[in-house]
Amino acid sequence: MPTSEIAQIEMLAAVDGLIQQLTNWSQKPTGWRTAQQCQAVIQQLLPRLDMLRVRLESPLVIATFGGTGTGKSSLVNALVGSYCTTSGRQRPTTTQPVLIAHPDTDLDRLGLDLSQFQVEQKPLDQLRNIILIDCPDPDTSEESEGENNLTRLQHIIPLCDILLYASTQQKYRSARVSDELREAAVGRRLIFVQTHAGLDEDIRDDWREQLSQQFEVPEIYFVDSVRALEDQLADRPVDPEFASLQNILSTQLGKSERLQVRRANLLELIQHAIDHCAQKFEQNLPELRELESFLKQQHVTLTTQMSQELRSELLISRNLWERRLLSSISDSWGASPFAMMLRLYNGLGNLIASASLFRARNSAQVALIGALQGARWLGDRHKEQAAEDRLKRIGSFGLDDNTLRESQLLIDGYTQAAGLENQPQLTDSLERLQTEAAHVEEEFLSDAGTKIDGIIGKLARKNSGWFTRLVYESLFLTFVIYALVRIGRNFFMDSFFNESQILPIDFYVTAGVIFLIWTGFLVMMFTRKLKRGLEQEINQLSDELAQAKLSHGLFPHLEQECRQVHSLQHSLVRMGGEVHHLRTEIASSRILGAWKVNEPTGKAGSGASHLSSQ
Incomplete structure (x- = not known):
């Protein structure tokens, strides 16, 4: 298979793939009005792309285009x-x-x-590769059977491959014809011809300067159609300028040029549609970005609020968690001196209550003290049970309906401004959050007590390392060893050998007081460290609970819609890049003009959409 044929097949495959991408893009569900409008434009364009794809091997359809009196019909007669x-x-x-x-x-x-046509069939060689259409004038309003010339023209233009744009010295600045040309030029090649060469001056330089602002203009032909027809009928040589134009239509627009023209037209239509949609996206995305920003702001605000409320609930039982943590650490330390002080501190209340038994003088006082101790135990047990119930209640704890309604009202305003349609109502949002809360309670908080136990175990292991134990045991024993050494030296050495007095009772009282202060200081430092760690873990747990309950945001359907819009935009940009790459592979024609796609003209965009919808 020749290399050129393989290249052509590859090009066609790439175009087919691009059309399939456009088809898939236009069918993606979205509630954004702008995206829906752009999808409608693409859906209107797809049949024309299919038609161009099928007509790749057919003769080129060349239509005359120009104002009234520019000699379009005479030009067609002369060309034939x-x-x-x-x-x-x-x-x-x-x-x-x-x-x-x-x-x-x-x-x-x-x-x-x-x-709708007056069909003329001529067995001429110059008509084997082309079909000529003499079109109505776009700047007249003659009506026949409910249709005017402009309506007829709009039915014909979408089916044409090349526009033969004819004008004269008097008509080339016609604003109405120029407007219609801008609308019709997208997806078609152009040939520019100044007629009435026998009567008018050559205005091609000025015309080219005017056209080049919006069109690629390789050549403008200056011809006298009436004289050219007379010369052909009289079997005389025609003017070289007209002969060049005739040669382009009869010879140069052969099969290879025909394929190039059709592919260029098809890709130009696609690029224009993509550019048109991308421009509409960019124009309307700011409102959508404002909605996204507000959704993020609401998510942060509500998550912070929920985290603070959850933290308050957890911190109510902080003393219970601290006692359990201290008990776990002292148990892991074993029977070391400082661990015994931690146990003594942790059970100080029970110890004081138990000591009161020694003051009892009769059985009634013992019974009363026992009842008080039992009530104290029941109170502690009740607190533990309340803490467990509070943990279970956290699963259904969340935002009240007033907070949700306030958020919904604000979101509705941003949603309408962004152009999002068919969004769930407030009741749906409330029911969704309630369902989500139940799901979180089942999945994330099915055993909240275990999470607290895990935190206590984690902190106990963290504060039970050999370094921590060595530091606190050493500090605690320093004073004890010093006091024992001081007492032992006084009793065994100073009193026997130096006949010094034995330390008085005041020394022991003072040492005991200092021992209590030193022990209390170490216990306070240690428990303070435990409290800070426990509070940090509780804060982290409350943040995790809030994030879990609002992991998808307060309104996940809106967030998903915003992500879908950005996905559609990214697909547009990617397809636009593919079209640009394919167009660069097709060299621009040296004989045919075209509309400059890269120049933004609002009217061209609207006109192209208008003509493509016909």
């Missing part, structure tokens, strides 16, 4: 070399379009409604 359409004074304005084709051309494949 015979009278095919009425021109001149007999019918100065074309009303019914005239289609001129070779008898061997299969007109049914072109998608044209032949009943």
Whole structure:
């Protein structure tokens, strides 16, 4: 298989893949009005792309385009070399379009409604690769059977491959014709012709300067159609300028150029549609970004609020968790001196209550003290049970309905401004959050007590390392050893050998007081460290609970819609890059003009959409 044929097949495969991507893009569900409008534009464009794809091998359809009196019909007659359409004074304005084709051309494949045309079949060689259409004038308002010329023209233009734009010295600055040309030029190649060369001055330089602002203009031909037709009928050589134009249509627009024209037209239509949609996206995305920003702000605000409320609930039982943590650490330390002090501190209340038994003088006092101790035990047990119930209640703890309604009202305003449609109502949002809270309670807080136990175990292991134990045991024993050494030296050495006095009772009282202060200081430092660690863990747990309950935001359907919009935009950008790459592989024609896609013109965008919808 020749390399050129393989390259052509690859190009067609790439175009087919691009069309399939556009089809998939236009069918993606979205509630954003702008995206829906752009999808509608693409859906209107797809049939035309399919038609161009099918017509790759068919003759090129060339339509005349220009204002009234510019000699379009005379130009068509001259190009064919015979009278095919009425021109001149007999019918100065074309009303019914005239289609001129070779008898061997299969007109049914072109998608044209032949009943709307005056069909002329001429067995001429120059018509084997092209079909000529003499179109109505865009700047007249003749009506026939409810249709005017502009309406007829808009039915024909989408089915054409090349526009033969004819103008004169008097008409080339016509604003109305120029506007219609900008609307019709997208997806079609252009040939510019100044007619009436026998009567008018050559204005091509000025015309080119005017056209080049919006069009690529390789060449403008200056011809006298009436004289060219007379020369051909008289078998005389035609003017070189006209001969060059005739040669382009009859010879140079052969099969290779035909494929290039059709591919260029197809890719230009795609690029224009993508650029049009991308521009609409950019114009309307700021409102959507404001909605996204507000959703993030609401998520942060509500998560912080929920985290603070959860933290308050957890910290109510902080003393219970501290006692359990201290008990766990002292148990892991074993029977060391400082661990015994920790146990003594942790059970100080029970110890004091038990000591009161020694003051009892009779059985009634013992019974009363026992009842008080039992009530104290029941109170502690009740606190533990309340703490467990509080943990279980956290699963259904959340935002009240007033907070949700306030958020919903604010969100509705941003949603409407962003152009999002078919969003769930407030009741749906409330029910969704209640369902989500139940799900979190089942999945994340099915055993909240275990999480607290895990925190206590984690902190106990963290504060039971050999270094921590060595530091506190050493500090605690330093004073004890010092006091024992001081007492032992006084009793065994000073009193026997130096006959010094034994330390008085005041020394022991003072040492005992200092011992209590030193022990209390170490216990306070240690428990303070435990409290800070426990509070940090509780804060972290409350944040995790709040994040779990609002892991998808307060309104996940809106967040998903915003992500879908950005996905659609990214797909547009990617497809636009592919189209640009494919267009660069097709060299621009040296003989045909085209609309400059890269120049933004609002009217061109709207006009292209208008014509494509016909």
